[in-house]
Amino acid sequence: MTDLSADLVQQKQKLRERLRFRRRHFAANLDGMAQLAAFRVLPAPLSELLADHAIVGAYAAWGDEPDILPMFASVAEAGALALPHHAARVETMDFRRWRPDEDLVKGPWGTQQPNGDSPLANPDLIFCPLIGFDRQGGRIGQGGGHYDRYFTAHPDALRIGIGWSVQEIDRAPRESTDIALDAILTEQEFILCGDRL
Structure with a gap:
């Protein structure tokens, strides 16, 4: 690892710590009504977009x-929702179909995921969590690179980051392996980042 890439890794880690703190305090201080309203209904542009995609990838919230x-209840009921799945504590991640009447199990990274027997899926529209984001599509994730590797292997899938507005930063530091988002959805706005949407 060169000094430059080591500096970038350290810079990202400091940002993650600061943004996790910011996210934790923001979420803890949301009043009950704001919590109930946030991320419950898809904004119109996204509702229309969902109609054009056979399989939608989402995630089970952690922390x-x-x-x-809740935004994807009808998609899930129709059997068109897929969630990330890890077979073990390895670098690879896939997506598996999930319906609301099916239990989620604790995965090797501590997140909730579909059972390993659930059918594999290749979503062509993916909503992914993040630690931080910028308006150019830069994303800071947990640091494992799971989504970036998945995005690299599935370049045609549209990528929409999900985060609280307080997770926005001016510019996310990027490594060559970081894949840009097409858009970001916060509790306040829908931000287009590229020209694929």
Whole structure:
């Protein structure tokens, strides 16, 4: 690892610590009504976009990540929702179909995921969690690179980051392996980042 890449890794880690603190306090101080309203209904542009995609990828919220599964209730009921799945504590991640009447199990990273017997899926529209973001599509994730590797292997899938507005930063530091988002959805706005949407 060169000094430059080591500096970038250290810079990202400091940002993660600061942004996790910011996210934790923001989520803890949301009043009950704001919590109930946040991420419950898809904004119109996204509702229209969902109609054009056979399989939608989402995630089961962990900690103080926004809980987005209520937004996709009808998609899940129709069998068109897939969630990330890890077979073990390895670098690879896939997506598996999930319906609301199916239990989620604790995965090797501590997150909730579909059972390993659930059918594999390749979503063509993916809503992913993040620690930080910028308006150019830069994303800071947990640091494992799971989503970036998945995005690299599935370049045609549209990528929409999900986060609280307080997670925005001026510019996310980027490594060559970081894949830009097409858009970001916060509790306040829908931000287009590229020209694919």
